[in-house]
Amino acid sequence: MAHYDDDSYNAALDRLLLLTVMLNDDMHRGLATDGLTPSRTSLLWTLRRIGPCSQKAIAAAMQISPRTVTGLVDGLVATGFVTREPDPADRRAVLVTFTAKGTAAVDSLIAQQREFSRQLFAAMPPERFAGLVAGLDDVLGTLHALGLRSPF
Amino acid sequence: MAHYDDDSYNAALDRLLLLTVMLNDDMHRGLATDGLTPSRTSLLWTLRRIGPCSQKAIAAAMQISPRTVTGLVDGLVATGFVTREPDPADRRAVLVTFTAKGTAAVDSLIAQQREFSRQLFAAMPPERFAGLVAGLDDVLGTLHALGLRSPF
DNA sequence: TCATCATAATGAGCCATGCTCACTATGCTA
DNA sequence: TAGCATAGTGAGCATGGCTCATTATGATGA
Numbered sequence: 001m002a003h004y005d006d007d008s009y010n011a012a013l014d015r016l017l018l019l020t021v022m023l024n025d026d027m028h029r030g031l032a033t034d035g036l037t038p039s040r041t042s043l044l045w046t047l048r049r050i051g052p053c054s055q056k057a058i059a060a061a062m063q064i065s066p067r068t069v070t071g072l073v074d075g076l077v078a079t080g081f082v083t084r085e086p087d088p089a090d091r092r093a094v095l096v097t098f099t100a101k102g103t104a105a106v107d108s109l110i111a112q113q114r115e116f117s118r119q120l121f122a123a124m125p126p127e128r129f130a131g132l133v134a135g136l137d138d139v140l141g142t143l144h145a146l147g148l149r150s151p152f
Numbered sequence: 153m154a155h156y157d158d159d160s161y162n163a164a165l166d167r168l169l170l171l172t173v174m175l176n177d178d179m180h181r182g183l184a185t186d187g188l189t190p191s192r193t194s195l196l197w198t199l200r201r202i203g204p205c206s207q208k209a210i211a212a213a214m215q216i217s218p219r220t221v222t223g224l225v226d227g228l229v230a231t232g233f234v235t236r237e238p239d240p241a242d243r244r245a246v247l248v249t250f251t252a253k254g255t256a257a258v259d260s261l262i263a264q265q266r267e268f269s270r271q272l273f274a275a276m277p278p279e280r281f282a283g284l285v286a287g288l289d290d291v292l293g294t295l296h297a298l299g300l301r302s303p304f
Numbered sequence: 305t306c307a308t309c310a311t312a313a314t315g316a317g318c319c320a321t322g323c324t325c326a327c328t329a330t331g332c333t334a
Numbered sequence: 335t336a337g338c339a340t341a342g343t344g345a346g347c348a349t350g351g352c353t354c355a356t357t358a359t360g361a362t363g364a
Binding site: 005006008009010011012013015016017018019020021022023024025026113114116117118119120121122123124128129130131132133134135136137138139140142143146148150151152 | 157158160161162163164165167168169170171172173174175176177178265266268269270271272273274275276280281282283284285286287288289290291292294295298300302303304
């Protein structure tokens with residue numbers, strides 16, 4: 001009895017992890033076409049969320065070291081997605097700021113994501129979709145209760 | 153109407169991607185305690201799935217270059233998880249083989265995963281669990297139909 | 305048999321992404 | 335103004351991807 005349940009729990013986790021891997025791979029594949037790496041894209045997402053800010057702030061938001069942010073911003077500056085602007089309030093700091101190309105890239109990613117969500121869910125029976133969302137919310141709540149915190 | 157649906161699809165995909173990130177982070181954190189990196193662990197999982205085999209076979213199974221496998225196996229040999237045994241049928245090749253420590257490590261990972269699946273799902277109402285699994289299967293089927301292939 | 309081509313692994317060397325530690329330049333405060 | 339704190343970066347390391355060249359071995363055909 002308990003054994004039977006364990007097996008179905010494991011099968012469910014296997015599905016979840018498989019989905020995790022497949023979604024990750026797909027995201028990374030899509031990125032390559034835009035000349036972006038996963039880490040640099042993550043920085044762009046963060047920048048969109050918190051707005052032009054110091055590298056220190058980006059490091060805190062992404063939970064990586066300030067030194068790593070220097071490297072990522074170097075790459076994004078070299079490829080024209082962001083610029084380093086002087087911070088009028090602190091001459092030690094820079095304000096990492098989108099270029100037009102950077103803004104366009106993030107907008108494109110958002111559009112791609114919307115399209116992908118349509119492809120994933122539009123054909124799903126409403127009841128099943130609702131069941132999936134309820135299940136995901138349950139899992140996310142459980143993870144939160146287990147002490148895992150969202151990176152956002 | 154269509155707009156409303158789009159928003160709920162997006163919200164669902166956001167949940168899925170958030171879950172993806174959180175599960176990934178958690179897995180990687182857990183690994184560090186065992187002295188394993190994510191890539192080396194992935195190789196151990198692969199090796200468990202396909203059995204002692206050449207590095208070439210591992211590269212094919214993991215969809216990475218043979219050169220990268222050389223590096224990963226170097227690390228796993230240095231830390232005592234696997235050994236390189238001569239292939240009796242082909243003196244060019246090696247058979248990557250678990251040590252006792254390697255077998256124990258994989259067994260431990262499996263046990264951790266079973267425990268984690270219990271923590272995630274044991275408290276979930278059976279109906280919601282069933283709804284989650286049905287939804288996940290639907291999504292996996294859709295991904296397959298979209299041309300995304302499982303890495304296994 | 306032996307020359308040729310194919311294959312398994314690795315050396316050399318590149319890039320990206322993470323880290324720490326040390327250092328510079330600047331800000332802040334007593 | 336002296337001294338501590340903070341933002342960013344240089345130096346240097348590890349991991350994990352890659353390609354290309356090389357070595358050793360296997361396999362095949364003349």
